[in-house]
Amino acid sequence: MGFRALHIARSSLLAHQSALDITSGNIANVNTPGYTRRRAHFSPIVPEPGRMGTGVRVELLAEFRHRYLDTQIRSLLSRQSRTQADELLLQRLVALFGEAGQEAIAGLFQRFFDAVHAAVVRPEDLAVRELLLQRAAELAAGFRQLGAELRALRAELLQQLSERTETFNRLLQQLADVNAARALAPEGSERAQALADEQTRLLNELARLAPVVATVDARGRVTVSLAGHTLLAETTVLPLRLQSSVRATGEYHAELLVSLPAGGTDPVLSFAEGELGSLLEHYNVTLDPQEQGTALSLPRELDSFVAQWVDRVNALVARGYGLNDTGPSPPGRRLFEGQSMETLRLSADVAAAPQALPLADRAGEPGNSAIAQQLLALAELPVFAGGYTAQGFFAAMVTRIGEILASAQQRNEWLQSSLQQLETQRQALSGVNMDEEAMNLIRYQKAYEAAARVATVAASLLDTLLRMGT
Amino acid sequence: MRIAWQQPFRTAEYGLQRLQQRLLSLQQQLATGKQITSPADDPSAYSRARRLDLLQELTERRIQLLQAMSQEQQLLHTFTEALEDTLLQVRQLLVQALDPKNLDKPAFLAQQLRQRLDDMLALANAHADGRYLLGGTRTLFPDGQGPFLLRQELPTQENPSGLRVEFRGTFTGRSLELFPGQPEILSLQADELFGRDGVELFTLLLGAYNLLAYRADGSPRAAEEGLSSAERERLEALLPQVAAFQASLARATARVGARQERWELLQQQLQNYATHLRAFRSAAEDADLARLAVELHQGQTALQALLQTSARLLGLSLFDVLR
Structure with missing residues (x-):
């Protein structure tokens, strides 16, 4: 009897020691992301x-x-990550266009038209003409700067796409490693639990990058697919490959393909959510100067505006005469050259010669400012981009970006709140509660003490028996 | 529901972030005095404010244009009045020449007439801000002289002095479009002030000068030599023509005055309009400081409450009472 009691006490001591270890593990991982609490399941030895x-x-x-x-x-x-990436880019775009009245394009237009206004009043004044040329050059430089910044932003997006693709592939490989380890871990073991937690963490990281779909088989191995293509099955990984090119239409295009091991045509993935979804869309559409679709493409719309602006202004100026022109027909000078943001420049026809600036509609009339007046009227004419004034076009563009940004911010807030709710539910089930663990500590400690006491009693009984023989 | 250890922390963190975000936004609004610190705050209000900005910019430009136009009218008014005065003096000289008491003074009066003629030419060549006011749209001349030149040519019997006034400007009025399609004439043209080809008045006055300074045969008149009866008749015939030019100058002065008055009135109206635009823009974009102050106070109170409750609740655990 005594020996069996010792054996029973030993099993209890070991079981409660394990339970105390599990509780300690729970307490240690109370702040570990993705950790799910463990609970010792006691069962009697039959x-x-x-x-x-x-x-x-x-x-x-x-x-x-x-x-x-x-x-x-x-x-x-996935959705929140997409929205956050959108928000970040849109905030940078709003900052790029700046507030009206500052050094942004809208402010440069105001300064240009102010100089035209001065030339309307005093067309014969060389200082006023010089000022007008300077303001026109400033405007052209502002557009060139804007174009260069948008191009730099596009290059940055491509760099980010490349980095995120690498991260995605690394996470896939890590999941494959976890799958391999998971197959060997006994079901219900601590190792299996830890690997399951790691799977959850890695899948969440993947989901931030792209809207992956994950399924778990009976042995706890995860299969990952994206946009209908399986990227991870057991330990086989088909990594993503970023391919960027310029199409025949001049469109910049980046796409993600699945690298097939046996050669053949790698399938192209098409998805919108996740950080990768956002980066792809903004690289291919929002910042593509040759975008052929109807969605908002800033460089395309700005280049189109610049072309219209240059044509309008030059058409007016070509009909005018400079201070020293005498011919019967106008010399046909231009004020601007270039048809896109990055090529816009002050024309060589007038660049160094303010007297050559054609502000009059008749030769030999320095006080005639008819052409300057028509230039000034452009400030009010809604003839750009289908019905905007020059400055109105920029205000409308910033408003449009502002609307998209506001919508992204609202969506982000809603997603954040939904995530918070879901996370609360998940935590309610899987999270560690310190007080609960403290109770468990006491419970297991008391049971351990009791088991130790049983062992002491059994030992005492055994001692008594042994003494009976002496 | 079971509450995990992280939940109160997460809730507090989430609440803190939201409150601090709100407080930062309020702080930005108070610091800038603007309700809209980014287009995303309220895109439609932002768009409205920008439209009002543009309208205000155009209105301010029109006001500046009107100021410049009014200033030019003020100058023109001064010159036309001076021209009127000088022409009056010319007429008085001609009347004096016909006065029987001055029968022996034609040569002396001729000198005075010549001086008045020079005065009138100086006025006709009036310039301001680096441009000639009565040259029409030709406001600059490479030789640095004005649109009216007094040329000395070979004497003839009809023009024994050989003097001739030439007008080099244009008869096109300088105009500005204050509103699209509505040109406003700024200048006075030489022909409306000085008659045909811009020189008729000067030709008339030179004729009077020739009459007083030269004999009928073209030789210079001797000092104290009187006019013949035929010459007196010719001189008398000039007087109604001079009077007609006086009337014409008076009408031009009145026209300039009327323009100036109309433009000043318009300027006043546009200034009122600009004031309204500023008010509309302010309503669309500027911060309501009283509301912001109340909201800031509310936010601060909420933040304080959250920090206090979080600090109390998060610090409590069974472990704290286990000994």
Whole structure:
């Protein structure tokens, strides 16, 4: 009897020691992202026939995981990540266009028209003409700067796309490694639990980059697919490949392909969510100067505006005469050259010769400012980009970006709130509660003490028996 | 519901972020005095404010244009009045020449007439801000002289002095479009002030000068030599023509005055309009400081409450009471 009691006490001591270890692990990982709490599952050791009370063991760890919640969270993470990336880019675009009245394009237009206004009043004044040329050069430089900044932003997006693709592939490989390890870990073991947590963490990271779909098989191995293509099955990874090119239409185009191991045509992935979705769309559409679609493309719309502006202004100026022109027909000078933001320049016809600036509609009339007046009227004419004034076009463009940004901010707030709710639900199930763990500590400690006491009593009984023989 | 250890922290963190974001936004609004610090704050209000900005910019430009136009009219008014005065003096000289008491003074009066003629030419060549006011749209001359030149040519019997006034400007009025399609004439043309080809009045006055300074045969008149009866008749015939030019100058002065008055009135109206635009723009974009102050106070109170409750709740655990 005494020996069996010692054996039972030993099993209890071991079981509660394991339980205390599990509780310690829970407390240690209280702030670990993706960690799901563990709970020791005690079960009695089934006695052999005719025997009673053979002790206890920790059979498996209870799992507190909700697959549906994890899937929902991943879906929201993809959408939120997309929105956050949109927001970041749009904020930079708003900053690029700046506030009206400052050194941004709208302000440069105002300064240009102010100089035209001065030339309307005093067309014969060389200083006023010089000022007008300077302001026109400033305007052209402003457009060139804007074009260069948009180009730099586009290059930066491509760089980010490349980096994020590498990160995505690295995460896929890590998941494949976890799959391999998971196949070897006994179900319900601590190792299996830790690997499942790692899977959740890696899948969440992947979801931030792209809207991946994950399924878990009976052995706990995860299969990952994106846009209908399987990228990870067991330990086989088909990495993503970024391909950027310039199409025949001049469009800049970047796409993500699945690298097939056996050669052939790599399939192109088409998706919109996640950071990669955002980067692809903005690289291919928002910042593509040759975008052929109807969605907002800033460089395309700005280049188109510049072409219209140059044509309008030059058409007016070509009919005019400079201070020293005498011929019967106008010399046909231009004020601007170039048909896009980055090529816009002050024309060589007038660049160094303010007296050559054609402001009069008749030769030999220095006080005639008819052409200057028509230039000034451009400030009010809604003839650009289908019905805008020059400055109105920029105000409308900033407003349009502002609307998209406001919508992204609202969506982000809503997604943040939804994520918060889902995370609360997930935490309610999987999160560690310190007070609960403190209670468990006391509970297991007391049980451990009791088991130790049983062992002491059994030992004492054994001592008594042994002394009986002496 | 079961509450995990991280939940209160996350909730507090989420609440703190939202509150601090709101407080930062309020702080930006108070610091800039603007309700809209980014187009995303309220795109439609931003768009409205920008449209009002543009309208205000155009209105301010029109006001400046009107100021410049009014200033030029003020100058023109001064010159036309001076021209009127000088022409009056010319007429008085001619009347004096016909006065029987001055029968022996034609040569002396001729000198005075010549001086008045020079005065009138100086006035006709009036310039301001680096341009000639009565040259029409030709406001500059490479030789640095004005649109009216007094040329000395070979004497003839009809023009024994050989003097001739030439007008080199244009008869096109300088005009500005204050509103699209509505040109406003700024200048006075030489022909409306000085008759045909811009020189008729000067030709008339030179004729009077020739009459007083030269005999009928073209030789210079001797000092104290009187006019013949035929010459007196010719001189008398000039007087109604001079009077007609006086009337014409008076009408031009009145026209300039009327323009100036109209433009000043318009300027006043545009200034009122600009004031309204500023008010509209302010309503669309500027911050309501009282509301912001109240909201800031509310935000601060909420932040304080959140910090206090979080600090109390988050610090409590069973571990704190385990001994």
